[in-house]
Amino acid sequence: MNIFNLQFHLVILKKKMKKLFLLLTILSTLMMNAQTNNSKTALLIIDIQDFYFPGGKAELVSPEFASKNAKLLLDDFRKKNQTVIHVRHNSKSGAKIHKDVSPLDNEKVISKDEVNCFKGTDLLEYLQNNKIDTLVITGMQTQMCVEAAVRAGHDYDFKIILIHDACATKDLKFLDKTVKAEDVHNATLSTLKSYAKIIDTKTFLSKKK
16 A cells, blocks of 8 residues: 555544544533433422322322322333432331332432421432422322422422322311312312423323433
């Protein structure tokens, strides 16, 4: 190979290396952006515990349906390596987190004594340290701990997405009237529209693809 051919091949090689370097730079940027976006959203699973299921001391209406949807969300967040936070209410009995959404060893678990999961816990600090700006909320009960988390999260300037079919509640009584669980659930959701984007599990997951 003469000197001219060698120079020609060197020029071609340099051009290919530049293109490869540019491609690697673009891929690296895309991956960094994807990781940054993933790190900003957290799934907050509130009080899906055994005492809310059949045989428990505070049995809800159709808790299984809500927990199965919560599991779909949990599986998706785990698959995408996004932040997952489990919240459990302290209790002497039935306090174990339900098997459908049982936490992994590396997932954050918040134990609370109040309705509001931000009160008396390190939840806010954990979210801030992990640069979370969006909370996807699911759990039990709709009008109690879930509602409190939505309102408090909104007040702390988090974007809130509430997955309505991954929440559950029970029949309530006021004076001599019984308010059906479905009505309690829907009435609560209607008041939270100003605080959160409220969608169902299927819609949320389809938009994440």
